[in-house]
Every structure is written in structure tokens, then in C-alpha cells.
Amino acid sequence: xxxxxxxxxxxxxxxxxxxxxxxxxxxxxxxxxxxxxxxxxxxxxxxxxxxxxxxxxxxxxxxxxxxxxxxxxxxxxxxxxxxxxxxxxxxxxxxxxxxxxxxxxxxxxxxxxxxxxxxxxxxxxxxxxxxxxxxxxxxxxxxxxxxxxxxxxxxxxxxxxxxxxxxxxxxxxxxxxxxxxxxxxxxxxxxxxxxxxxxxxxxxxxxxxxxxxxxxxxxxxxxxxxxxxxxxxxxxxxxxxxxxxxxxxxxxxxxxxxxxxxxxxxxxxxxxxxxxx
Amino acid sequence: xxxxxxxxxxxxxxxxxxxxxxxxxxxxxxxxxxxxxxxxxxxxxxxxxxxxxxxxxxxxxxxxxxxxxxxxxxxxxxxxxxxxxxxxxxxxxxxxxxxxxxxxxxxxxxxxxxxxxxxxxxxxxxxxxxxxxxxxxxxxxxxxxxxxxxxxxxxxxxxxxxxxxxxxxxxxxxxxxxxxxxxxxxxxxxxxxxxxxxxxxxxxxxxxxxxxxxxxxxxxxxxxxxxxxxxxxxxxxxxxxxxxxxxxxxxxxxxxxxxxxxxxxxxxxxxxxxxxxxxxxxxxxxxxxxxxxxxxxxxxxxxxxxxxxxxxxxxxxxxx
Numbered sequence: 001x002x003x004x005x006x007x008x009x010x011x012x013x014x015x016x017x018x019x020x021x022x023x024x025x026x027x028x029x030x031x032x033x034x035x036x037x038x039x040x041x042x043x044x045x046x047x048x049x050x051x052x053x054x055x056x057x058x059x060x061x062x063x064x065x066x067x068x069x070x071x072x073x074x075x076x077x078x079x080x081x082x083x084x085x086x087x088x089x090x091x092x093x094x095x096x097x098x099x100x101x102x103x104x105x106x107x108x109x110x111x112x113x114x115x116x117x118x119x120x121x122x123x124x125x126x127x128x129x130x131x132x133x134x135x136x137x138x139x140x141x142x143x144x145x146x147x148x149x150x151x152x153x154x155x156x157x158x159x160x161x162x163x164x165x166x167x168x169x170x171x172x173x174x175x176x177x178x179x180x181x182x183x184x185x186x187x188x189x190x191x192x193x194x195x196x197x198x199x200x201x202x203x204x205x206x207x208x209x210x211x212x213x214x215x216x217x218x219x220x221x222x223x224x225x226x227x228x229x230x231x232x233x234x235x236x237x238x239x240x241x242x243x244x245x246x247x248x249x250x251x252x253x254x255x256x257x258x259x260x261x262x263x264x265x266x267x268x269x270x271x272x273x274x275x276x277x
Numbered sequence: 278x279x280x281x282x283x284x285x286x287x288x289x290x291x292x293x294x295x296x297x298x299x300x301x302x303x304x305x306x307x308x309x310x311x312x313x314x315x316x317x318x319x320x321x322x323x324x325x326x327x328x329x330x331x332x333x334x335x336x337x338x339x340x341x342x343x344x345x346x347x348x349x350x351x352x353x354x355x356x357x358x359x360x361x362x363x364x365x366x367x368x369x370x371x372x373x374x375x376x377x378x379x380x381x382x383x384x385x386x387x388x389x390x391x392x393x394x395x396x397x398x399x400x401x402x403x404x405x406x407x408x409x410x411x412x413x414x415x416x417x418x419x420x421x422x423x424x425x426x427x428x429x430x431x432x433x434x435x436x437x438x439x440x441x442x443x444x445x446x447x448x449x450x451x452x453x454x455x456x457x458x459x460x461x462x463x464x465x466x467x468x469x470x471x472x473x474x475x476x477x478x479x480x481x482x483x484x485x486x487x488x489x490x491x492x493x494x495x496x497x498x499x500x501x502x503x504x505x506x507x508x509x510x511x512x513x514x515x516x517x518x519x520x521x522x523x524x525x526x527x528x529x530x531x532x533x534x535x536x537x538x539x540x541x542x543x544x545x546x547x548x549x550x551x552x553x554x555x556x557x558x559x560x561x562x563x564x565x566x567x568x569x570x571x572x573x574x575x576x577x578x579x580x581x582x583x584x585x586x587x588x589x590x591x592x593x594x595x596x597x
Contacts, residue, residue, distance in 0.1 A: 029518035030586065035413055035569040037486045037520065111409040114566055117482025117537075120408075124486075124567070134411025134418070138571070 010048040017051040017093070023101035027142065036106075036135070037124035043096070043104060046126050050093045053086070057222055058191065060090055063268075064229035065098035073140040073182035074232070075173050076105065077257050079166060079265060080149035080156050082192035083215045087225075091147060091189065092126075094227050106139050107147040112210075131172075140180035148173045150254070153210055157201060163193035164265050166258055174235065174254035179244035181236035184257050188264030191225035194275050223275050228264045233257060280306040281503060282347050282392075284333060284382075285358030287311035287318055289463050290398070293496035294356060299323050301500070306350045310342060310359070333359050334373035336381045343385045347392070354394040354503045355386055360436070362465025364429045364556045375432035379439050387447050395447075396502045398495075399437040399455045401488070401512070402430055402559075406568035412486065415571045416455070416510040427559050444508055452502045457490040457515040457570050460524075460587055462595070464492065470555040472528045472596055478543055479564060481534040484522045486567035490515030493585040501579045514572035516583040521564065529593035537565070 011018045021044045027034040032041070054060050068074065078091060088107050095105045107123075108131040114120040129135045131148075139146055149155060151167045158167050177184045200214040235253050243249045281298060285291045286309030298304045299321060309320055309328045318328055329346050331338045359378065361371045379397070386392045404414045405421040420434050437453060444451045460469050468489070471477060490513070498513040525532040535543065544557040557564075575581040 030516060031519040031523060033486065033519055033523075035486060035488075035518055035567075037412075037484075037567055114408040117480075119482075121482060121484045130408065130412070132409060132411045134413060134415065138411070138413050 010044065013048040014051040015055065017047060017054070017097050019097075019102060021047075021102065024104055025101070026104065036127070036129050037121070038104065038127040039125050042122075042125035043127065047093060047096055050089050054090055054093045054097075058086070058090055058225040059222075060094060060225040060227060062094050062098060062227045062229075065094065065227075067185055067229040067231055068095060068099055068103070068145070069183060069185075069232065070099065070103075071143065073143045073145075073180050075140075075146045075148055075177050075182050075184045076187055077148050077150055077173055077184055077261060078187035078189055079164075079193075079261055080151040081158055081163065081189075082156060082220065083196040083198050083213045084220065085156060086195065086220055087189050087192035088147070088149070090192075090225050091187065091227060095145065095147070103145045105147045106144050108136060108149075110153055136176055137180070140176060140182055146173075146176075146182075150258070157198060157211065157213060158193075160194075160197040164190075164269060166262055166265075169254060169258040171250050171254035174257060175244045175250045177235045178239045178250065178253060179241050181241060183232035183234055183236055185232050186230040186257055186260035186264055188228045188230075188261055188268050189225065190228070190265065190268040190272055191223040191275070195220040195223045221276075224277060226268050226272060228268045230260050230264050233260060279304045279504065280350060280352045280354070280391075282308045282310065282352045282355045283358065284310045284356070285360065285398075286320070286328070287313050288358060288362070289461060289492050290459070290495055290499075291358050292320065293492045294358070294499050295320060295326065297496045297500045298503070299325065306352065308346055308350055308352055333378040333382070334370065339378065339381045339385055343382075343389050343392075348390065351391045353391055354396065355382070355392060356396045356398070356499055356503055357382065358398045358499075360398070360433070360465075362463070364427070364465075364467065364554050364559055367428050371428065372432055376436045376439060379436050383440070383443055383447065383449070387449055393449060394503065394506070395440070395449045395451045396499060397437070397440045397451070397453045398499065399440075399453050399510075400433050401455055401457050401568065401570055403434045403437050403455060404568060406485075406563045406566050408566050410566075412567040412569060413571045414512065414568050416512055416574055427556065429556075429559055441510060450506050450508050452505070452508060453510045454498055454502055454513050454575075455510065455570070456495055456498070456513045457488040459492060459495055460489040460592065461492055467555055467560055468524065470553055471560070472525070472530055473553060473555075474547070475530060476533055477525045477530045478533050478535045478540060479521055479525070480537040480540055483537070483565045484520045485563060485565060486518060486520055486569050487524060487563070488515045488569045489517045489519075489524070489587060490583065491585040491587055494583045497584075498575065498579065498581045501581050505579055507578045509574075509578075511575040511579060511581075512570040512572050513575055513581065514570035514583055516586040518569055527589040527593065528596060530596070540564070
């Protein structure tokens, strides 16, 4: 009875996004959890919770999702912004929704995130993984899809005046792509950079978080999200795995990815009719 | 030639290993070593098995053992399992068995005329489990060398490193097996003691992944290592990988999340009033952050894969 009610609620919330998650590729270790703590039911539940935001609040429009490889290791690299990581949630939802069979995106987050009570555990159930080198190596070895925001925490806290200008672009994802021979799909997210302008940052160290953001609005503004996927950058064809040890090569590859994301951002901004439309 | 010396032979793991080795027809002799007098030891009746009493905390006992019965029986391998299991065992006496015995045992084994293989039972608890470290623990994962680490862990790290240091310097072929925690009675499992209460407090907002093994899988891994010539460190993972909340639920206990800072005083009080062995300071990190052993090296080199899941129904039935 309770299960059927839950199922019905989930279907109602998810609407057209309600799909068969039994096909979700998953390293189930016998109790329904993968070694990183992800669980299919949580992914399904999260999809139902995120779907209304995706459909009605941010009214996400997705372009070029067919660029995401159906299998094998892949790194999705995107710009990052918006004070709170709604951009990560929308991109996560978009990938789950547009891949067939559904692929579980593994968002890579800062190392302080697992220290956050409730948040760290909830995120791990959904497939989020802290970005230590060992973790990401293992995921790519298993042929998983990594969601990386090379701008990191400075990106999500960038000043409003810097919107759509990529911040310091970390290079670890390029090294990983070369070493694991994984293609990189560049992604530009238009919308989140305007959702929650930040007016201040209080430099407190709570559970390892670098600062406490003070946004202009209590809730994110209902901006329209546009997610643009670019053609996969074939770093796996252009470089050999051993070249991952060459800093110049890694820098060059990271710059290629950054340029591709900036190009998609510029293109998306030109196409956009308005912040809320 | 398979002629084995098993220390810690009277523990559940020692007994399971002996049974596993006796089941193999190529086992010619086993010398089981324990601290208990023979009259109090319940081991299988097999002509290939000999029991001897020895206190491994004393150097002279080790010498007598190795150059006495172990020499007479022409033993070829050692499985060193003897360690204080209780977290309450502290001080010089515990250190003498946990660490000093290895410092004595290894050089003597190297001088022994027939011994050529040394397998040491180590623990997953030697690894540092932290938010900023990988959740999947490979053999090169950082060790728990934090300044205020309790002796129970510090001894295990030191013993592990003492054995590792001799790899390549010793004529013995040496393997260190780092086992996932064995959720069973009398195995020194902190988690098993934790589950003795009907109500189990856990840190609010955290539910880490645990990897829990069985005696049967441990014995099989040890038997494989004894027969192998492979040197090095091997993680021995478990079949069961699940979050702490699920462990509590499967054990038929009630989980009560409480703010992390209250955990230490609550369990210190429990330990003082009930005399239980569970110490929260030993487990604080792994009650917050996940640590699952990566067993790929053991799979490729030793041919070990965990096959025995925990029998949760039996475990729950045996808990008070």
C-alpha cells in the first residue's frame, strides 16, 4: 500500500521523466548499494523531486544531448555558477533523462562535501563522489560518466559581473581524460549564472566549506536553463595515456576543453531571447 | 610441501584456517600455536595436526617454538594471526604480542632451516578513512598515523609496517593480508560489540559504507596466500558492502541518530557501566566516512574473491 502510494507520487512528480530505472548501470554489491554508496531507489526518488524544478521552475531546454556516448568512460565538463548547485542538479537530471538506457552521472564534488552532515550522505546515494584522485580513477576504470565542473568552488561563487566568463580552469579532468582515454563532452549551461546573484561571502570554515555565501535573493530566480552539449573532444585519439604526465600537453588539452565550453556559452547566449524566456 | 605453523590457532579464524588446510589433501603437517593449555583447546582430531602452547609475547618462547617443534616438523610456512583482539588490551603487554612478537618472529623465521613463507593477518583498520581520501581503499591508501590514534589501531599499523619493511630484505616470501572487518563474535570486531545494544547510536547526518567479511572468507584467503609464492600487501575485501544504517537494521537493532559530539560520551558511559569493548574513538572516522576495500590485487594475484556473505538472520538471532 505504502509502496504503491510512493510509486504513484513518484510518477506524478516525475511526469514524462518517469522511466524504468532498472536499466540504470550499477555496480550493486548485493545490498542495492554500489561501493560509493549510490542506490537506485534514491536516484529514482531524486529524479522525481528534481523533475518539477526541471520542468516548471527552470523550464530546462536541452540541445545536443545525443553527443553523450551511450557507454564507456566519459567526462562531461561544464561551466559552474549560481551560488547553490542547482546547475549540477539540472545537468544530472538532463543526462539521466536523455540517455537511453539511462546513464548514472557521477558528479565530482569538492573534498569538503562528504563532511557536510545529511548533504554528504544524500549526495553519495545519488552517485555524487568526492574528487579525490583514487575515486575518479576507479570510476573511469569502470567506464562511468563523470560530471566535472573545472571551475570548482570559485566558479559557483563567481561575482555577478563575471557571469559567463570562465574562472580559473582546473586541469585535472584533462589529465584524467588522457590517462583513461575518455572523450570529453563540453557543456555550456545558460541561465544559472543569473539565478542567484551573490552579494557577499563570509569567510567561515563550516565542515570544511570555504565560505558562507550571501545571495541577493532567498530563492533562485526562475531563470530558464539552456543546456548545450558540444561534440565530444577526442582527447583519447589525440593523445596517448602516457602523455598525461606531460604538463604542457595536459594544459593544452584543458585549454581545448575550456575554449569549447566558452564557445558553446557564447553561442548559447547569442541564441537566447531573454533570461526568463 | 605444505607444512604450516599457525599462530593464534585457538581463535575462530585460526580454527577455520586449520579446518580449511586439513581439508586439502596436500597438507602434510600443521603446528597450531595458542596461549591456552592443550586441555582447554578444541581442535580437530587429525594426525597431521599438532598443538603446542606458547606465549609469543616472549622472545624465548618464540625461539623454543621455531627451533623446537617447528624445526622437527620441517614446517615451511607461517600464518601469523596472534594479536590481542580486545580494544581494552592496552599497554606494554598488548604491545609485546601485537608488535614485538613480529620483530622477534621474523628474524628467527629467516634463520630457520625450512621456513620460506610468512603470511601476516592485518586489518583494514590500518587505513586512514577521511573525507578527503578515496572511498575505495587500495593497498597504497594512506595509513592511519594520526597523532592521537588509540593503541589498538597504532599497534596494528606498526605491526603491519614492521612486516612490510622486511619485504625484499628477507629470504622469506612475505605477504600481508589486510582483511575487512569480520562481523562475528570473538573476532575482535568493534562493530559486533557495537551491535550488542538494542539501540545503536550513530552520528546524525552520516551513513558511511562498510565492507564486512566472514570467517569463512578470511580462512580461504589465508589458505590461498599460504599456498602462493606472491609477495606484497593484499586487501581482502568482503562480499557485504552496505551502509551502517543497513547493518544496524539487518542485525535487528534500532538506529538512533545523535549529534556526533555526543557519541563519544555516550559510548564511554556505556563502556564504563556495561564493560563493553566498543570504543567510539576507534571508530569515529569510519562512522562518518566510507571505506571499502579494493580487492582487485588479491583477485588477480591470489585468485581470491569473496564468496561468503554474512548470514544476517543467524547474526541477529545470536545477538542479545
